[in-house]
Every structure is written in C-alpha cells, then in structure tokens.
Amino acid sequence: MDRLLTPGGGKSHLLLGNEAIVRGALEAGVAFATCYPGTPSSEVPDTLYRLRKESPEAVQYYFEYSTNEKVALECAAGAAVAGLRTLCTMKHVGVNVAADPLMTLAYTGVNAGMVLLTADDPSLFSSQNEQDNRFYARLSGLPMLEPSGPAELKQCTTYAFDLSEQLGVPVMLRTTTRVNHAREAVAFDKLGKVKTQAQFKKSPFQYVTVPAVSRQLHLKLLKVYDQAQTISEQSSLNFITGKGKLGIVAGGVAYNYVMDAVADLDAAKRVKVFKLGFSWPLPEKALVKFLKSVDKVLVVEELEPLVENALKALAQENKVKTQIAGKGPKLFSRAYEFNPRLVRDTMAGYFGLKYKATKPLKLDDLPALPNRPPNLCPGCPHRATFYAVKQVVGDTAIHPTDIGCYTLGLLPPISMADFVICMGSSVSSSGGFSRATKQKVVSFIGDSTFFHSGITGLVNAVHNNHDFTLVILDNGTTAMTGHQPHPGVETDKIGDPTTHIDLEGVVRGLGVQHVTVIKPFKVRAAIEAVKAAVDYKGVSVIISKELCPLFARRVAPKSRKPFAVNLDKCKGHLDCIKKVACPAMFVEDGKAKINPLQCIGCALCAQICPENAILPVKAEA
Amino acid sequence: MKAASNKNLRWQAVVAGVGGQGVLFVTRMLALGAQAAGGRVLISEVHGMAQRGGSVISHLKIGDFAGPLVAMGQADLLLSLDPGEAVRNLGFLRPGGAAVVNAPGPEFLSPEARTAVAAHQVRLVCLDAAGLARAAGAAKGVNLALLAGAAASGVLPFGAAQLKQVVLGASPASRQQVNQRLWQAGNEAV
Numbered sequence: 001m002d003r004l005l006t007p008g009g010g011k012s013h014l015l016l017g018n019e020a021i022v023r024g025a026l027e028a029g030v031a032f033a034t035c036y037p038g039t040p041s042s043e044v045p046d047t048l049y050r051l052r053k054e055s056p057e058a059v060q061y062y063f064e065y066s067t068n069e070k071v072a073l074e075c076a077a078g079a080a081v082a083g084l085r086t087l088c089t090m091k092h093v094g095v096n097v098a099a100d101p102l103m104t105l106a107y108t109g110v111n112a113g114m115v116l117l118t119a120d121d122p123s124l125f126s127s128q129n130e131q132d133n134r135f136y137a138r139l140s141g142l143p144m145l146e147p148s149g150p151a152e153l154k155q156c157t158t159y160a161f162d163l164s165e166q167l168g169v170p171v172m173l174r175t176t177t178r179v180n181h182a183r184e185a186v187a188f189d190k191l192g193k194v195k196t197q198a199q200f201k202k203s204p205f206q207y208v209t210v211p212a213v214s215r216q217l218h219l220k221l222l223k224v225y226d227q228a229q230t231i232s233e234q235s236s237l238n239f240i241t242g243k244g245k246l247g248i249v250a251g252g253v254a255y256n257y258v259m260d261a262v263a264d265l266d267a268a269k270r271v272k273v274f275k276l277g278f279s280w281p282l283p284e285k286a287l288v289k290f291l292k293s294v295d296k297v298l299v300v301e302e303l304e305p306l307v308e309n310a311l312k313a314l315a316q317e318n319k320v321k322t323q324i325a326g327k328g329p330k331l332f333s334r335a336y337e338f339n340p341r342l343v344r345d346t347m348a349g350y351f352g353l354k355y356k357a358t359k360p361l362k363l364d365d366l367p368a369l370p371n372r373p374p375n376l377c378p379g380c381p382h383r384a385t386f387y388a389v390k391q392v393v394g395d396t397a398i399h400p401t402d403i404g405c406y407t408l409g410l411l412p413p414i415s416m417a418d419f420v421i422c423m424g425s426s427v428s429s430s431g432g433f434s435r436a437t438k439q440k441v442v443s444f445i446g447d448s449t450f451f452h453s454g455i456t457g458l459v460n461a462v463h464n465n466h467d468f469t470l471v472i473l474d475n476g477t478t479a480m481t482g483h484q485p486h487p488g489v490e491t492d493k494i495g496d497p498t499t500h501i502d503l504e505g506v507v508r509g510l511g512v513q514h515v516t517v518i519k520p521f522k523v524r525a526a527i528e529a530v531k532a533a534v535d536y537k538g539v540s541v542i543i544s545k546e547l548c549p550l551f552a553r554r555v556a557p558k559s560r561k562p563f564a565v566n567l568d569k570c571k572g573h574l575d576c577i578k579k580v581a582c583p584a585m586f587v588e589d590g591k592a593k594i595n596p597l598q599c600i601g602c603a604l605c606a607q608i609c610p611e612n613a614i615l616p617v618k619a620e621a
Numbered sequence: 622m623k624a625a626s627n628k629n630l631r632w633q634a635v636v637a638g639v640g641g642q643g644v645l646f647v648t649r650m651l652a653l654g655a656q657a658a659g660g661r662v663l664i665s666e667v668h669g670m671a672q673r674g675g676s677v678i679s680h681l682k683i684g685d686f687a688g689p690l691v692a693m694g695q696a697d698l699l700l701s702l703d704p705g706e707a708v709r710n711l712g713f714l715r716p717g718g719a720a721v722v723n724a725p726g727p728e729f730l731s732p733e734a735r736t737a738v739a740a741h742q743v744r745l746v747c748l749d750a751a752g753l754a755r756a757a758g759a760a761k762g763v764n765l766a767l768l769a770g771a772a773a774s775g776v777l778p779f780g781a782a783q784l785k786q787v788v789l790g791a792s793p794a795s796r797q798q799v800n801q802r803l804w805q806a807g808n809e810a811v
Contacts, residue, residue: 372639372676
C-alpha cells in the first residue's frame with residue numbers, strides 16, 4: 001500500500017508539496033474531491049486518482065476529474081453543502097473559470113469543511129499569465145492560508161478543513177509552483193475518520209440566492225470575515241521570528257528565501273520577520289504592533305503589492321511612522337517569482353546590510369545559448385494534423401488555438417498558432433476573426449479542452465452562422481498536464497468506472513453539418529478532408545483522431561518500428577526537416593538522419609519525402 | 622569519502638538536463654542518499670515539461686536551509702545530463718565547486734565555459750555516460766551511469782556504496798541486473 005495511506009502517524013516521508021496536500025486532506029478525513037488538472041496543481045488530483053485505483057479497499061473518498069473548474073467547484077459545493085468534507089483543486093487561471101460559483105458560494109457557505117486549492121504560477125512555468133490569486137480571497141471575502149513548504153502544506157490543509165467548518169465557508173489554500181513542487185520530509189499524523197454519507201437539510205433562505213436572500217447573506221459573510229480576522233490575529237500560522245529594528249513581512253515560499261537570507265547576512269539579531277501564513281483576513285492588530293516595533297519594514301511578497309498596500313493603509317490609520325516598502329525601483333518587481341539571491345540582495349540593499357559574497361564564476365563572455373523550449377514529441381499526431389492543414393491553407397489563414405500540447409504549434413516550422421488567451425477561446429474567437437476579416441480561419445483545440453469549454457463556443461458559432469473550420473485534436477487524453485482522463489476518454493482502455501462520451505456525436509448534436517473524422521497519419525486522405533472542410537461555407541469540424549503516443553505506450557502498447565533514411569536515395573531536399581521538424585530527425589552531411597531511439601515509426605516523414613527515401617528499419621536477422 | 626552523518630553539513634546541488642532524461646530521478650536518488658546519511662533534504666523540481674524535450678533543472682539542498690532554491694554562485698555540484706545544459710547552468714556553481722557532465726570530453730563544452738571553469742578552480746568531470754549506457758545495453762540509463770560516475774569521483778557528501786544501495790533499493794526487480802551493470806560502468810569509468 002502507498003505510504004500516503006499509512007493509517008498511523010509518527011514517521012516522516014519525503015513528500016512533494018502536492019503529495020503533502022493529499023496526506024493533509026486524508027488526515028482531515030476528506031470524503032469528496034473534485035478538480036480540473038493544471039500545472040502546478042496536477043499531482044494533487046493525480047495522486048488521489050492513483051491511490052483510489054491502486055488501493056480501492058483503503059480509500060473512502062469519492063474522486064473525480066471534472067469537466068472544468070466551474071463544474072468541479074459546483075460539484076464540490078453540492079457535497080459540502082450536503083455535509084461532506086470536500087477538496088477542490090485547480091491552477092490559478094482555473095479559479096477564473098470557477099469564479100462565478102465561488103463568489104456566491106461564499107454567501108451560502110457550506111456545512112462541512114471545504115478547501116479550495118488555488119495553485120499560482122509566478123514566472124509562468126506552464127501558464128498563460130501570472131495573475132495573483134490572493135485577490136480572490138479579497139474579492140470573495142473567504143479566508144486564505146499560504147504555506148511555505150510541504151510540511152506546512154500538510155498542516156495547513158488539515159487545518160483548513162477545521163477552519164472551514166468553524167466559519168461555515170470554504171477556505172482557500174494558496175500555493176505557488178515552488179511550494180507545490182518542493183520536496184521535503186513531512187511528518188505524518190493519523191489518518192482522519194471519514195464521514196462518507198450526508199443528509200441534506202433544506203434551507204432555501206440560506207441556499208437559494210435570489211436577491212432578497214443574498215442581501216442578508218452578504219451581511220452574514222461580512223460577519224464571517226470579522227470572525228475570521230479574530231482567528232487570524234491569534235493564529236499560530238502568523239508568527240514573529242528573530243529580533244531587531246529591521247522588519248520583514250513575508251509569506252509563502254518568499255518567507256523561506258528571507259530566512260536563508262537572514263542566515264547569509266548574519267542578521268538574526270537585527271532583522272525581525274513577521275511570517276504571514278493565515279494571510280486573509282490580515283491579522284491587522286498584530287501587524288500594527290509589529291510595525292510599531294521596528295524602524296523600517298520590507299514586505300517580501302511575490303507578484304502584487306497586496307500586503308504592502310494594506311500595511312501602508314494600516315500605518316496611516318494608526319499614525320505609525322515606520323517606513324514601509326516592497327515594490328519599486330531597487331526593490332522588488334511585480335513580475336516573476338523571487339529567488340534566494342534576489343531576496344538577499346534586496347534585503348541587503350534596503351537595510352544597508354553587508355553581504356560578503358564569494359565571487360561567482362565570471363561568465364560575461366559566455367555566448368548566449370539558444371533556448372531549448374519544449375517541443376511536440378516524436379510521433380506526435382498533432383504534427384501530422386498541422387502539416388495537412390498547412391498543405392491546404394498555406395501561411396495566410398488565421399489559426400486561433402487553445403491550451404494544450406498543440407499550443408507548441410507556435411514554433412517554426414509549424415508556426416500555426418495565432419491567438420490564444422484561455423481554455424476554449426479558439427472556438428469562440430474564430431467567429432470574431434472570420435467576421436472581422438476576409439481571411440480563412442482554421443482553429444485548433446484539444447479533446448479535453450473542447451469538453452472543458454469549447455462546447456458553448458461551438459453552439460454559439462452554429463447558432464450565429466459563423467464561418468470557420470475547427471480542428472479538434474482528439475488524442476484520447478489530457479496530454480499536457482499528465483494524461484488525465486476526460487469525458488471523451490475511452491474508459492475501457494484505462495479501466496475507469498466512468499462513461500465515455502462520443503466526441504463526434506456531441507459535435508453533430510450541437511448542429512454542426514460538416515463533420516469529418518480523419519486519421520492524421522494517413523496524410524493524403526487527411527489533406528483531402530481538410531480541403532473539403534475549408535471549402536464548406538459555415539462551421540465545419542474536423543476530428544483528428546489518434547492516441548497520444550505517450551498515453552498509447554501505457555494503455556495500448558505496440559512494438560516500435562523506427563524508420564531510417566536510405567542515404568543512397570536521399571537527395572538532401574530536407575523537406576522532412578523543414579516542414580515537419582520531428583525531434584527524432586537531424587541533419588548530417590547535408591542529409592536527414594533519424595535517431596532510432598526516438599523514432600516511433602509514425603511514418604509522417606516517410607509520406608512527404610519526395611524521393612521515398614525514408615523506410616522502416618528492417619528487423620535484423 | 623567524507624563522513625556520513627554530519628549534522629552541520631550544508632551542501633547544494635543543481636541537476637540539469639533535457640526533458641525525458643531523468644533529471645527528477647537523479648535528484649530523488651541523491652536526496653534518498655543524503656537522507657540515508659542523516660541529512661535534511663530540500664528539493665525543488667520542475668514538472669510539466671518533463672517529456673517534451675525542454676530544458677529541465679532541479680535544485681537539491683542538504684542541511685539547515687529554509688528555501689528549496691539554490692542561489693546563483695552557491696552550488697557545490699552541478700550534475701548535467703547534457704553538455705549544453707551544463708554550460709547554461711554554470712552560473713549556479715560556486716568557485717571551487719564541481720561539475721559532472723555527460724560528455725565524452727571537455728571539448729563538448731564551449732571554450733569560454735572551459736576557461737571559466739578553470740579560472741575558478743571548478744573540478745570538471747566529463748563522463749561519456751551515453752556511451753557507457755549504450756554499451757551496457759540500456760541506452761536510456763544515462764542518468765544512472767552519470768550518477769555512479771559522480772559518486773565514484775568523490776564529489777558527493779556521502780559514500781558511493783551508500784548511494785548504490787539506495788539506487789538498487791529503489792529499482793524494481795526487473796531492472797536490478799541492468800542497473801547493476803550501469804552502476805558498475807559509471808563507477809569504473811572515473
């Protein structure tokens with residue numbers, strides 16, 4: 001059995017932050033969990049899914065990958081209002097999708113602990129923006145906890161369930177990539193008892209948010225805020241460490257950088273640090289007392305100056321003269337994550353502390369290396385679909401695209417990504433592009449993303465008679481975030497007790513008249529199908545169906561039959577390199593070659609080679 | 622080899638490579654090795670791009686640290702599964718640190734990088750881990766061969782035997798033999 005399911009406490013295990021969230025939830029007796037996956041949150045639901053699959057006898061919670069974040073939160077809300085302890089996880093931009101239910105769920109409240117994980121991504125490791133979701137606590141009026149590392153994460157997760165029950169509202173647990181993906185020893189406590197069944201008690205004047213009800217609920221939420229603030233004032237998650245007249249206020253992973261910097265600067269007797277772990281509502285009284293106790297304060301917070309501005313307002317209200325700084329020239333930026341050196345140097349500069357640095361390696365004359373961005377894998381069917389579309393529409397069509405591996409179609413030589421802002425935007429924005437211009441519009445969306453938020457856009461397009469071609473890249477899984485199932489997954493392949501929803505049936509049901517299903521590695525047929533779809537006046541849909549090879553390797557393994565270039569036949573046109581650029585291919589002495597360790601034998605390059613020089617490697621006798 | 626369980630030990634490493642090479646695996650093995658030696662371990666991993674060929678690095682800190690990231694200029698060890706990624710991440714190294722790189726020879730690093738390494742007394746260990754792995758019949762075992770080489774060259778704060786035990790302990794039965802071979806190849810090549 002997995003160590004995360006150990007019933008007893010006492011032992012420590014090296015856990016990823018996201019595994020610590022799972023253990024924390026299990027120790028709290030979580031009974032219900034929903035999510036939409038997304039980096040850096042994905043290992044939370046993936047671990048819940050894996051544990052349930054591997055040890056069905058040992059887990060008592062219900063878990064689902066929901067269709068999108070709004071659905072996940074609403075589903076979780078039903079369970080929590082009914083009375084089950086519930087966890088709902090998503091990445092920061094997912095909370096935008098779930099924001100509609102969230103704002104009013106704060107009004108109705110819940111009847112059992114409910115924790116919403118928002119996993120933020122400063123520096124955009126794997127996201128379309130780096131918005132600061134601490135705003136959501138302020139916007140919704142819900143409490144927020146911000147742990148600094150895996151051990152605290154486990155503790156905060158368990159506590160968040162209790163706090164939620166105490167206050168009767170969901171509690172937001174806010175992490176950042178460096179917390180989710182840190183690993184350290186985490187001490188286990190006992191697993192919690194799980195209440196798996198609830199009985200819903202009707203209370204329409206609490207749960208049916210017509211205006212007359214919500215007017216009262218808003219007042220109730222304001223009282224919850226006051227109550228939460230009282231708890232925050234006394235919370236052990238907010239504490240002061242060190243002593244001196246130089247003050248720091250910090251939370252999240254930035255607090256850890258501060259503590260390393262205090263050690264590096266040998267400043268433990270000069271710098272006093274206010275660690276903010278219960279970060280909303282702010283413990284205002286404790287913070288004012290802290291402000292009064294120091295000469296100047298540096299707020300070390302990634303992204304927006306939320307705490308800094310609040311402290312400045314508090315100082316003004318309370319006539320505190322302490323100098324407060326955070327963002328600004330020579331201080332911190334509002335963009336990107338922090339790092340240990342940045343925090344140390346900024347602290348040293350602001351406080352006038354000396355740092356005896358060892359001289360770093362002198363690397364000024366090192367030529368800049370080309371970046372090595374992620375790439376579509378060898379044998380990725382998206383590459384073949386892009387190729388077929390490009391043969392038909394050339395470089396002039398507009399390609400709204402979406403969130404998934406295929407966003408990597410941005411890179412040359414494919415260069416077929418013109419606009420992406422969020423999940424589902426490919427479909428809806430296509431209507432705008434096609435009406436505003438006379439250009440052809442061929443947009444791309446993945447199967448999981450289509451179910452997530454492409455459907456409503458397609459309904460809109462059919463209803464309003466837009467004119468574009470939508471290509472649904474159906475690789476049978478949610479590839480980018482780690483092969484999670486989605487409604488269109490062939491459930492028998494993965495052995496899940498869920499119901500498969502037929503993508504083509506959905507598309508036809510939405511009223512699309514021109515629907516074609518293609519196999520992208522049958523290049524000539526694919527090109528013909530694209531031609532017909534693009535010529536069609538109105539909304540046409542191509543479903544390009546081929547399993548993600550990484551997923552297929554797991555669920556339907558086939559022996560790999562790599563291809564090789566026959567160097568006698570190869571004339572060095574390099575069409576394969578220039579048009580397809582598969583990472584398994586490289587150029588040597590003016591001719592293409594294939595790395596047999598990387599090639600999976602998709603045969604795309606073999607079909608476009610004008611000399612037919614690319615052939616399967618014959619099995620050696 | 623240095624003493625195993627030094628409570629005051631502070632040691633920092635950056636592991637670099639390309640998605641799919643096993644950067645996280647190497648980091649986790651080093652962490653388990655450090656833990657077995659009684660060290661407190663902190664790691665920062667990069668997830669999400671692991672199988673798509675992008676640059677990947679992870680940070681490993683052993684000892685009394687708070688944050689999981691290694692500051693530039695402070696790493697005792699840079700372990701790189703790719704020579705290009707070694708050059709890209711040289712700035713993490715402290716003068717006098719060590720770089721263990723999967724490369725047949727130092728000529729696979731740029732001349733400027735070699736100059737910087739020499740000027741700052743960085744110990745550079747180049748090991749053709751890819752070649753060794755191929756010879757051992759497990760082309761994807763580059764990570765393990767390099768790890769064994771690093772252990773054998775004495776740049777780790779714990780013993781090679783200790784790490785070997787951890788690695789083989791974490792290997793499934795089906796991989797025992799091949800991992801033994803990879804370990805031996807890396808170990809003997811230094």
